[in-house]
Amino acid sequence: MTPRRRRAVAVAAVVALLALAVALVLGALRQNLNFFLGPGELLQQRPDPQQRLRLGGVVEAGSIRRDPGSLTVHFVVADGASRVPVRYSGLLPDLFGEGQGVVAGGRLGRDGVFDAHEVLAKHDENYRPPTGESRPAWVKP
Template sequence: MSPRARRALALAGGLGLLALAVALVLNALQSNLVFFFSPSQVAAREAPQSGSYRLGGLVERGSLRREADGVTLRFVVTDTAHAVPVRYQGLLPDLFREGKGVVVAGRLEPDGVFRATEVLAKHDENYMPPQAADAVRRASAPGPRPGEAR
């Protein structure tokens, strides 16, 4: 085999390995990607019906209920226009409060309850995830609600 052919073969092999590495990295990123949705988007069926995502908004006042087992909690996440019931089994962050901002990760079950695997609370009195704050602001704005006729 001539030196030119060996060089071309090595270059083709190197490009093939690079393409394989890029494909593996993109696949790993895609499988770990988690999207954020507001309760209004869930109500409008913009959120995936299967698969995990994050739901953000405010914890509705008076909605927090602890079940008899002591570790299962039920509460409602709202953006003031729509609300989604949430079920979570585990310990809540110290900063979790009714009426405050929250982001929960999990999936929406066929019964319409969001089964949370993780609860993220605000960091201080002024913090709310930007997407959640935007969803609450849009839901509170005057005018037709999502899905209503103009």
């Protein structure tokens, strides 16, 4: 085998190994991806019940219902036109409430209820101290 041919075979082997490594990494990442969808997109796409994703929207007013004697909470996430019922069992963040933004991670069940394994409360970037609270001494008016 000539040196030129040996070099071509080595380059081809390196390219093949890199392609295999990229394929393995992408395959592993694909299993761990969480797609972020709004209620309208979720109802349109109807993903596979085994697919993990994140549902984002606003907690609909009057929709929070707690099961007595358990940590299970039922609520509805809406984006204006579309609504998705959510079931979550666990402790909720302090900022969770009606009319607040929320991101729930989980799976859409065959019954159309989103089974969340994680709930994150969203808030806006504007800080407003609670009313009636005095300012610290180091803050000048």
